[in-house]
Amino acid sequence: MSKLRIAVQKAGRLNEDSMQILKDIGINIDNGKDQLKASAKGFPVEVFYLRNGDIPQYLKDGVVDAAIIGENVLIEKGNGINIAEKLGFSTCRVCIAVPKATKYNGLKDLEGKRIATSYPNTVRDYLDKNGVNANLHIINGSVEIAPNIGLADAICDIVSSGSTLFKNNLKEVETILKSEAVLAVSPILSEDKQAILDTIQFRIKSVLKGRQ
Ligand code: PRP
Numbered sequence: 057m058s059k060l061r062i063a064v065q066k067a068g069r070l071n072e073d074s075m076q077i078l079k080d081i082g083i084n085i086d087n088g089k090d091q092l093k094a095s096a097k098g099f100p101v102e103v104f105y106l107r108n109g110d111i112p113q114y115l116k117d118g119v120v121d122a123a124i125i126g127e128n129v130l131i132e133k134g135n136g137i138n139i140a141e142k143l144g145f146s147t148c149r150v151c152i153a154v155p156k157a158t159k160y161n162g163l164k165d166l167e168g169k170r171i172a173t174s175y176p177n178t179v180r181d182y183l184d185k186n187g188v189n190a191n192l193h194i195i196n197g198s199v200e201i202a203p204n205i206g207l208a209d210a211i212c213d214i215v216s217s218g219s220t221l222f223k224n225n226l227k228e229v230e231t232i233l234k235s236e237a238v239l240a241v242s243p244i245l246s247e248d249k250q251a252i253l254d255t256i257q258f259r260i261k262s263v264l265k266g267r268q
């Protein structure tokens with residue numbers, strides 16, 4: 057019998073809540089995260105622990121069948137991947153921020169400026185739509201440090217509590233999009249796997265209702 061392969065974030069803010077919702081729908085995985093793959097007990101599911109940014113490609117290729125992932129990551133690189141369910145946790149927004157001391161009167165102020173980000177497609181789309189040209193510097197983490205070390209004039213990154221912006225003396229000036237964790241599905245899914253997914257989705261809906 058085939059198993060549904062579900063990807064979750066290996067480490068990071070989504071991991072804990074992802075494992076919790078799986079637990080709440082009766083999918084128990086008791087091995088440590090050191091193993092990159094684990095089977096659920098009594099349910100035809102395998103969980104893969106992956107890097108966030110790699111998950112969209114795995115979904116596209118059908119290497120995994122479904123994933124619990126931030127909607128923002130799908131928007132950045134998940135063309136063609138369906139969202140089966142919004143999960144209501146790990147809410148955040150993708151924002152542009154500048155140093156507190158910078159005078160900011162609107163997007164036009166970013167013309168010709170250097171913006172550090174891990175979400176180049178998202179920022180480029182947003183700037184293009186608004187007719188602004190800027191130079192993007194792609195970095196994969198600790199983006200908020202960039203203005204302080206002279207690497208960029210602004211940043212575009214995820215904001216949740218706002219504490220990272222605050223600690224790095226930055227102020228939020230534009231909100232590009234809002235995001236939350238979602239159940240994403242590979243475009244390549246066999247019928248028997250679709251049936252397992254349907255069961256999971258049904259259980260998720262009940263759990264989310266109970267959480268309201
Ligand atoms: C994420 C994100 C922001 C921060 C936002 O970084 O990239 O920096 O969290 O959360 P906050 O508004 O609650 O402070 P993370 O700590 O996951 O590290 P990384 O950027 O180095 O991957």
Ligand code: MG
Nearest residue numbers: 197198199200
């Ligand atoms: Mg960060």
